[in-house]
Amino acid sequence: MAQITFIDLNKDSITLEADSGSLMELAVQNNIEGIDGDCGGVCSCATCHVHVAESDMAKVGEASEIEQDMLELDDNANEFSRLCCQIQVSEDLDGVTLTVAGE
């Protein structure tokens, strides 16, 4: 079981628990504002963009090349950007905070 905190578009902080699936699925199931997950998690739509808290970057890890290529063209991308459909829930992610990237 991992506790994950999302900070949504309204700056509300929502902490959720999960033990499987992707972070995008977790966010969509819990109606986190700003995470749409249009493509269902195949890295095609970029509607699951989050900024990982700097201190959590090591836990979450870096984007793959394909994911980086998607993020490169996102105007809100920075060095902490990830597409959260590409992050699988695991114990290691316990305590991580993700901020939904704005439009």
Added chain:
Amino acid sequence: MGKSEIPDPFKHKRETTGLGHFNDQNDPVTMVLGLKDVRKCAHNWKTFQSGGEEVGRIVVPSEVAIRETRQIPFEVDPPEHKGYRDLLDPWFKRPLEPAYQEKIKAIIIGVIDEVIAKDSVEVVEEFSLKLQSRALTVLLNIPYEESEVWINWGKHVFRSEESDLDGEKAAILYDYIDTQLDKAAVNPGEDLYSVLLNSEVHGKKMSKEEAKGVMILTFAGGRDTIINAVTNSIAYFAEHPESLERLRNEPEITNNAVEELIRYFSPLTHMGRVATEDTQVCEHALEANSRISLCWASANRDERVFETPNEVVLDRKVNPHVAFGFGTHNCMGATHARQIMNILIGCLTEKVSSMSILSQEDNIEDWQEFQRKVGYDSLHVKFIGK
């Protein structure tokens, strides 16, 4: 070639110059073929615009000669584009609601029941066109019966047998939409026409001409694309019964399968843009006011990104395709299209044991340098129920 195969005619050019050239009514189009280049150009709306003065010019073949109404939000650039999308997006996300999905499911079960009883079914007219038209009534929130009118228009609202562009045929649609908007203005309801006419955009009431621009696009953008996606799916599952069997046993991969089939089929081959300044793409100089096209179909077979790009890998996990476009103008009907595909797969696994192709005529688009199969002019299939 397999009966349901959709070959990639762009490979050689994509791997060499990265570009194709299409002479469209003396207004040439430079086709951008690689995935990264397509994405970059789609992202760069300032240099490669959709808006512009000449309505219809970003469509290939150009519709400059046959259309005056600006399609919205398709032929509008940021920042105005956003005002329209913010207004329209919630309506076009309704397919996420369970009640919407139930209606689509009932429609799809209906068309499947109709075809299972027959010895031979021409899928384009008797299955896909019906499915597409009936599903569109749900998107527009109008009575189911109205779909009869659109089914009777036949397969091609814009194209005739002789030519890809037929002003007279297109006029049928434009006149129809005019009439529907006039009706909605007098007698507003809960349908998309009425919602548009009563909405505000950019601080003022939406005009009839704007509403018409949205409706034309909704009809035009959502017709051949859905028909091809559905018909091609039937052909694919007919030829690959093992795939249907796999989805029966592993329904959890349905979403991946939908994205993969859409990538593989790429129902919209390409879409144009007009350069606003002298620029270049793939080291090729482009003059201001010249046209490019973003070739989604080619980008979706880019071997630098997709492993085994010419194979349908039903559970492909990382699939950064651009079949629904990319960036600003990404497809507004994608939620509706994805639900149709998802529910279609579910219903086929539930109700159909197998399908066999009896005969077919491929629909091959002629882009001069490239001959691309996009679907079928006709596809005769026998459906066997469970």
